[in-house]
Amino acid sequence: MSFDWPFFWGRLVNPGDAYITALGRTIVMAILAMALGVLIGVIVGFGRLSRFKLLSGACAFYVWFVRGIPVLVLLVFFFSGLAAAGLFRFSDVTILGFSISASFQAAVVALAIHEGAYMAEIVRNGIQAVARGQIEAAKSVGMGTWLLTRRIVLPQATRVIVPPLGNDFNHMLKTTSLASVIGVQEIFQLTESMSATTFRTFELLIAVSLTYLTLTTVWNVVQGIIETKLRAHELDASVRNWREAVQVYFRTGAGSAGERRS
Amino acid sequence: MPGASKPLVRAENVEKWFGANHVLRGVTLSVPRGEVLSIIGPSGSGKSTFLRCINQLETYQSGRIYVDDDLIGYEDKGGKLHPLKNEQIVAQRRRIGMVFQQFNLFWHMTVLENIIEAPIMVLGQLRQEAVRRAMELLERVGLAEKADAYPQKLSGGQQQRAAIARALAMNPELMLFDEPTSALDPETTGEVLKVMAELARSGMTMVIVTHEMAFARQVSNTVALMENGSVTCEAPPGAFFDDQPHPRLRAFLSRIH
Numbered sequence: 001m002s003f004d005w006p007f008f009w010g011r012l013v014n015p016g017d018a019y020i021t022a023l024g025r026t027i028v029m030a031i032l033a034m035a036l037g038v039l040i041g042v043i044v045g046f047g048r049l050s051r052f053k054l055l056s057g058a059c060a061f062y063v064w065f066v067r068g069i070p071v072l073v074l075l076v077f078f079f080s081g082l083a084a085a086g087l088f089r090f091s092d093v094t095i096l097g098f099s100i101s102a103s104f105q106a107a108v109v110a111l112a113i114h115e116g117a118y119m120a121e122i123v124r125n126g127i128q129a130v131a132r133g134q135i136e137a138a139k140s141v142g143m144g145t146w147l148l149t150r151r152i153v154l155p156q157a158t159r160v161i162v163p164p165l166g167n168d169f170n171h172m173l174k175t176t177s178l179a180s181v182i183g184v185q186e187i188f189q190l191t192e193s194m195s196a197t198t199f200r201t202f203e204l205l206i207a208v209s210l211t212y213l214t215l216t217t218v219w220n221v222v223q224g225i226i227e228t229k230l231r232a233h234e235l236d237a238s239v240r241n242w243r244e245a246v247q248v249y250f251r252t253g254a255g256s257a258g259e260r261r262s
Numbered sequence: 263m264p265g266a267s268k269p270l271v272r273a274e275n276v277e278k279w280f281g282a283n284h285v286l287r288g289v290t291l292s293v294p295r296g297e298v299l300s301i302i303g304p305s306g307s308g309k310s311t312f313l314r315c316i317n318q319l320e321t322y323q324s325g326r327i328y329v330d331d332d333l334i335g336y337e338d339k340g341g342k343l344h345p346l347k348n349e350q351i352v353a354q355r356r357r358i359g360m361v362f363q364q365f366n367l368f369w370h371m372t373v374l375e376n377i378i379e380a381p382i383m384v385l386g387q388l389r390q391e392a393v394r395r396a397m398e399l400l401e402r403v404g405l406a407e408k409a410d411a412y413p414q415k416l417s418g419g420q421q422q423r424a425a426i427a428r429a430l431a432m433n434p435e436l437m438l439f440d441e442p443t444s445a446l447d448p449e450t451t452g453e454v455l456k457v458m459a460e461l462a463r464s465g466m467t468m469v470i471v472t473h474e475m476a477f478a479r480q481v482s483n484t485v486a487l488m489e490n491g492s493v494t495c496e497a498p499p500g501a502f503f504d505d506q507p508h509p510r511l512r513a514f515l516s517r518i519h
Binding site: 134140141144145147151232233234 | 353364413
């Protein structure tokens with residue numbers, strides 16, 4: 001076996017414009033799909049807890065249905081399946097000078113719908129974790145349903161939701177690679193096409209793996225800072241703003257920043 | 263009759279069922295403005311449930327509860343009760359403060375944020391005004407130096423005093439206390455009772471569900487004994503505890519001492 005070190009270093013040090021653009025696509029796809037997925041998750045998560053049987057039933061159906069279908073199948077379904085049936089065809093659009101390919105749009109929608117089903121369960125769990133006494137206290141000071149949802153339930157549920165949400169985003173960063181199947185030119189797709197022309201398959205796969213690893217590592221740090229900020233109420237260190245959250249995170253680490261109190 | 267003697271709280275024949283369980287069996291009680299009513303009784307007698315009906319954390323099914331002239335939770339249409347809309351119930355709660363056994367401070371907010379939350383978000387006070395008033399209240403309950411602490415960092419007694427300040431920040435006409443010291447150890451119980459006694463002296467109308475007999479005797483204008491969903495005995499504390507106690511009361515007191 002021969003490992004082409006100069007080629008490998010070249011990939012890392014000077015990946016080239018095409019790779020940077022593809023990396024941008026990977027990141028933007030992950031963020032958009034996650035943001036949409038969280039939005040779907042909040043709506044469906046609250047929907048599942050609704051008193052209205054039709055709404056809670058529909059939301060439960062969505063979660064059950066989507067969680068039973070592989071992401072890869074969803075991706076192909078939205079890009080090719082709908083078009084083949086003549087139901088809907090994604091087409092390239094240009095927004096503010098950026099051209100957004102049909103396959104990219106289909107990928108974001110498919111990934112978001114998949115993520116939404118998982119987020120719905122995470123959100124539901126977070127809402128149900130809010131203690132009854134907190135809601136009663138909010139009612140007793142005259143808060144209406146919307147106000148107490150926004151000011152008490154959501155902020156408290158967020159503390160429960162963020163760790164699994166971060167875990168899902170870690171997943172999402174890597175799941176974007178499946179979008180290569182429908183032709184989105186993200187980093188894995190680019191790696192595949194480069195290996196077809198250079199035959200440096202091994203080196204290229206290691207380089208792309210390191211890219212994903214870098215993305216998830218950066219996200220780990222960001223998530224740690226967010227969690228430190230959200231745990232301000234139980235930390236011994238003062239965490240009043242994001243700057244202090246960053247300092248406390250780097251000084252103590254997310255897991256050990258003060259003893260967790262019951 | 264002078265207006266001052268008109269009761270602020272009037273409960274008439276209040277009935278409630280939890281499913282088949284008949285928890286309130288015709289409770290009739292009233293509290294004149296500026297007076298303190300303590301409700302004592304064994305657990306499961308319905309005293310907390312009755313208290314929670316006054317601010318509609320529980321609904322009652324028949325009878326009437328008036329706070330001032332508001333019929334709580336219902337509209338009376340020719341003798342028939344029609345439930346109010348949620349927004350109307352929310353509005354009725356604004357004049358009624360409540361203190362809970364488990365404090366229920368919002369744990370994601372500091373003590374100060376807990377207190378200014380509703381005055382700003384519900385009453386629309388300016389932040390500066392709300393903070394000034396909150397600091398006055400914290401001074402009054404002896405917690406000014408804890409304004410920026412999170413509830414988890416406080417003792418139970420401190421949390422309960424902060425919870426009292428939170429309720430007072432809404433300028434309620436009536437304060438409800440649901441076993442406010444039952445979750446506290448004896449040392450911190452005293453500091454909470456002191457704040458409540460001061461509040462009673464200041465003329466606040468209060469309904470207190472408690473197991474603190476000495477306290478009930480000291481601050482109340484009236485003490486009511488609730489058993490099995492009804493009021494079995496109601497009297498000024500002097501008559502209640504000292505002269506010839508009612509046989510039901512004697513039985514209850516002998517069980518808890």
